[in-house]
Amino acid sequence: MVKYIGKRIAIGILTLFVLVLITFTMTKLMPGSPLQSKNVTGDVLAKMEEKYGLDKPVAEQFLIYCKNLLHGDLGTSYKKVGTDVTEIISNTMWPTIRLGLVTFVLVLVVGIPAGVAMARAKSNKIKGVWLSALTLGVSVPNFIVALLLLILFGVQLKLFPILGLDTPMHYVLPAIAQGLYPISAVARLTQSSYEEVMRQDYITMAKAKGISGKTVLVRHILKNAMLPVITYMGPMVAFLLTGSVVIENLYTIPGIGKEFVNAISNHDYTLVMGITIFIGAIIIICNLLADLICAIVDPRIRKSL
Amino acid sequence: MTEEALFRKLEAEEKNDEFIAVESQTFLQAAWKNFKSNKRALVGGIVLIVIVLLAIFGPMVAPYSYDEQNMALRNASPSADHWFGTDKMGRDIFVRILYGARISLLVGLVAAVVNLIIGTLYGGIAGYAGGKVDMVMMRIVDIIYSIPSMLYIVLIMLMFGASVGSIVLGISISCWIDMARIVRQEVKSLKEQEFTMAAFVLGASSKRILVKHLLLNAMGQIIVTVTLMVPQAIFTEAWLSFLGVGISAPQASWGTLAQDARSLIQVYPMQTVYPMLAICITIFAFNFVGEGLEKALDPKRKR
Numbered sequence: 001m002v003k004y005i006g007k008r009i010a011i012g013i014l015t016l017f018v019l020v021l022i023t024f025t026m027t028k029l030m031p032g033s034p035l036q037s038k039n040v041t042g043d044v045l046a047k048m049e050e051k052y053g054l055d056k057p058v059a060e061q062f063l064i065y066c067k068n069l070l071h072g073d074l075g076t077s078y079k080k081v082g083t084d085v086t087e088i089i090s091n092t093m094w095p096t097i098r099l100g101l102v103t104f105v106l107v108l109v110v111g112i113p114a115g116v117a118m119a120r121a122k123s124n125k126i127k128g129v130w131l132s133a134l135t136l137g138v139s140v141p142n143f144i145v146a147l148l149l150l151i152l153f154g155v156q157l158k159l160f161p162i163l164g165l166d167t168p169m170h171y172v173l174p175a176i177a178q179g180l181y182p183i184s185a186v187a188r189l190t191q192s193s194y195e196e197v198m199r200q201d202y203i204t205m206a207k208a209k210g211i212s213g214k215t216v217l218v219r220h221i222l223k224n225a226m227l228p229v230i231t232y233m234g235p236m237v238a239f240l241l242t243g244s245v246v247i248e249n250l251y252t253i254p255g256i257g258k259e260f261v262n263a264i265s266n267h268d269y270t271l272v273m274g275i276t277i278f279i280g281a282i283i284i285i286c287n288l289l290a291d292l293i294c295a296i297v298d299p300r301i302r303k304s305l
Numbered sequence: 306m307t308e309e310a311l312f313r314k315l316e317a318e319e320k321n322d323e324f325i326a327v328e329s330q331t332f333l334q335a336a337w338k339n340f341k342s343n344k345r346a347l348v349g350g351i352v353l354i355v356i357v358l359l360a361i362f363g364p365m366v367a368p369y370s371y372d373e374q375n376m377a378l379r380n381a382s383p384s385a386d387h388w389f390g391t392d393k394m395g396r397d398i399f400v401r402i403l404y405g406a407r408i409s410l411l412v413g414l415v416a417a418v419v420n421l422i423i424g425t426l427y428g429g430i431a432g433y434a435g436g437k438v439d440m441v442m443m444r445i446v447d448i449i450y451s452i453p454s455m456l457y458i459v460l461i462m463l464m465f466g467a468s469v470g471s472i473v474l475g476i477s478i479s480c481w482i483d484m485a486r487i488v489r490q491e492v493k494s495l496k497e498q499e500f501t502m503a504a505f506v507l508g509a510s511s512k513r514i515l516v517k518h519l520l521l522n523a524m525g526q527i528i529v530t531v532t533l534m535v536p537q538a539i540f541t542e543a544w545l546s547f548l549g550v551g552i553s554a555p556q557a558s559w560g561t562l563a564q565d566a567r568s569l570i571q572v573y574p575m576q577t578v579y580p581m582l583a584i585c586i587t588i589f590a591f592n593f594v595g596e597g598l599e600k601a602l603d604p605k606r607k608r
Contacts, residue, residue, distance in 0.1 A: 015448045022452075026460045132345070135596065139589040141540050143547050144581045147563075151570060234451075242455045246548055264459055264550050272463065276456045287451050 004295055012288045019280040020069065024062055027269045074274035079266045085274035088259060093278075095165050096248065096255035100240045102171050103179045107236065111183040112229065115190025116222075119198070130191075137184030143246045146177035150250060163252050174251045178243050182236050189232055193225040200224075223297065230294050234287035241279050336525075339601040346597020352590040360406035369397040371404040372555040389579050392562075393569060394555075398576060401557040402583050408558040409539045409587065412473055416538030417531045419477040424484025425520065425527060431485070432492030433515050443489070446482055454479035458541070462550060469558075472551055476538050484530050491523035525602030532595040536588040543584050559584045 049055045053064060068075065074085035118130045153173060154162035160173050197203065198221065206216050245257035252258075256275060263271040330338070340346055364371070374394045383390045389398040431442040458475030465471040495501060496519065504514050520527075545551030546560025553561060559580040566576035 011444065011447060014444075015451050018448050019452050019456075022457075023460060026464055029464060135592050136589070139536070139592050140585050141544060141588070143544060144563075144585060147567075147570075147577065147581070151574060155571060238451075238453045242453050245455070246544060249548060260459075261548055261550060264463065267463065269463070272459065276460070280452050280456060283453060284451050 001295070005292060008288055008291055012284050015284050016277075016281055019284075020066065020277055021062075023273045023276050024065060027273055028058055028061075069277070074277065075270040077268055077271045079263075079268040079271070085271050088271060089256065089274060089278050092254060092256045092259045094255075095253050096241070096244050096257060099165060099171060099174055099178070099247075099253065099255065100237070100244065103175045103182075103240055104236070106175050106179045107182045107186055110179075111186030112190050112226075114183070115187040116194055118187060118191040119194035134184045134188050137180050138188075140180070142177055142181055142243050143250065145180050146174065146247055146250045149173045149177050165253050174247050174253065177250075178240060178247050181243075182239060186229055186232065186236075189228050190225065193228045194221065197221050197225045227294055227298055230290055230297070232290075234283070234290040237286040238283040241282060336601040340597050343597045343600060345593045346601075349590040349593030349597065352586065353594060356406060356587055356590070357410065359403055360410050363403035364400065364407065367397075367400045367403065369400045371401050371557045372396065383575075390573075390575070392566065392576055396555075398562070398579055401562055402559070402580060404557040405559040405562055405580060405583065406587075408469060408552065408556075409542060409584075411469065412476065412542045413535035413539045413591075415473045416476050416480045417535050420481045420484050420534045421527070421531050423477075424481035424530075425488050427481065428485035428488030428490075429492055429515055429520055432489035433496065433511070433519065435493070435496075439489070443486075446485055449479060450482045452479075454541070458545065459550065462545075467551055467553060469552060472542050472545060476541055480534055480538060484527070484534070487526055487530055488520075488523055491526050492519045495519050495522050525598075528602060529595055529599045532591060532598055536591040536595075539584070539588060539591075 046055070053061060072086060077083045077085055077088060118127065121127050121130065150162055150173065153159045161167070161170050162173065164170060203216065203220055206220050244255055245260055248255045248257040249261060260275045263275060374396055375391065378391050379393055389402065392398055427442065431439045454476065457478045458472065461475040462471045501514060501518055504518050542551060542558060543560035546558045547564045549564055551560060552558040562580035563577050566573065570577050
């Protein structure tokens with residue numbers, strides 16, 4: 001177990017390092033210096049380059065960047081003069097995290113029971129309808145769902161507020177818009193793994209031993225059927241984080257996704273880099289956690305690596 | 306009992322009783338039959354063919370070009386001249402959607418080809434080689450996989466500017482990962498089977514075994530993965546353009562069209578609805594076809 005955890009963490013750190021290397025190289029390869037547009041030349045330019053550390057060789061710049069990164073310092077924003085990237089991130093991440101958590105819970109609470117219900121449905125017709133609904137759920141892009149909900153329930157019917165995240169009511173529309181795809185995916189995953197587990201001999205065995213239906217369901221079926229769903233949680237967090245970019249834009253939520261798009265449009269390289277690394281780190285951590293939970297639940301996985 | 310009662314001559318219509326009536330089918334014939342009997346997949350396939358034909362020939366016969374402006378006719382309602390009406394610049398929305406289909410399908414096509422070539426080769430080599438090579442190759446894949454593709458695409462677009470080319474390049478970087486994993490898994494399990502051993506014993510070269518025996522057998526899975534990759538790529542492009550960081554007007558991608566019409570959504574909601582419908586229908590059709598193929602090409606399924 002310890003060996004498994006150690007290996008997983010080592011891979012996680014390596015991944016993060018590669019991400020930092022890629023983002024750093026790309027920002028260095030980008031045309032033009034960030035100071036070019038400031039109308040400065042000669043001594044002033046040299047002074048400014050010295051201030052931002054741009055006069056040193058690239059390798060040294062990378063080392064400095066990594067060193068600062070270890071201290072949690074992601075540099076200064078090129079466009080918002082004097083503001084630290086870390087400060088911008090810590091100011092904007094909370095709305096994103098709150099909305100993400102609400103959606104996460106919504107996905108599990110709706111998706112897993114829906115999948116179980118689908119797997120237990122007796123008639124093939126009902127199953128077909130369920131399947132079509134799920135295909136629809138994974139086919140409609142999140143920005144379209146978000147926009148339709150916005151027009152229908154926000155603008156036309158005025159049932160829900162659509163700007164910001166001030167009250168619980170504000171969460172309803174963005175959480176549904178963001179959650180539709182993962183709900184469908186989780187339901188699908190639950191259904192197929194539930195059916196798979198139902199066919200196993202040990203379920204027949206458990207039933208034959210006279211264990212109550214409820215215990216079989218929870219201890220024998222769900223415990224095994226949930227493994228793929230737990231593994232999916234890592235990618236799901238990635239999906240919610242990248243999805244937040246468009247949702248936050250549509251619902252004017254001052255989160256990290258909205259800041260990311262602004263940074264891209266403003267060509268604020270350090271900020272783009274900082275947010276990229278931040279999002280990447282969260283996703284890597286979530287993947288790691290999902291793997292560890294799986295390894296705790298299922299001893300077979302521990303031995304495979 | 307007499308001999309006469311035990312043995313009697315066959316009647317004329319009994320002569321063919323031993324004949325097996327089921328026509329023998331090749332794998333592809335059976336798959337095609339299964340696919341045809343799947344209504345959802347068939348409808349998806351027909352819709353896709355219509356979309357492809359419209360995307361190729363539509364703009365050729367259309368009386369307007371995608372960026373032709375007619376200021377006298379802004380935000381017009383649908384009419385015989387302009388089937389879906391015109392946008393805020395007086396451009397024909399139907400023609401712009403046809404051009405959008407070209408961009409979407411192009412992005413999807415490139416993603417599919419890259420997915421097919423890189424993913425199959427990478428996964429095939431990793432699965433076939435096994436051992437240390439496999440370990441290193443799969444760790445690399447893990448690393449690329451755990452960084453969301455949106456981040457690569459955004460970085461590439463900052464580097465090369467927003468265009469169809471940079472979107473395609475960005476999608477290409479990460480779209481082959483799923484394929485590589487699936488092919489590797491498939492090759493690894495096929496490698497253990499007797500026919501591979503037989504081919505090896507007969508002295509077939511590695512290349513021949515890999516291509517003829519392993520990849521051909523994994524073909525079903527590969528085709529399904531490619532089909533399901535296309536809608537993802539189309540979605541990514543539409544999503545980026547909708548955010549305003551992808552393809553920008555006057556070029557007409559579906560995401561751009563929806564983004565363009567967003568400011569007028571309360572007055573002319575239909576202008577946003579058309580491109581969004583186009584995106585949904587296309588993605589839906591691809592997913593249906595993918596599911597149909599998945600069922601039809603699975604050799605372990607009872608037919």
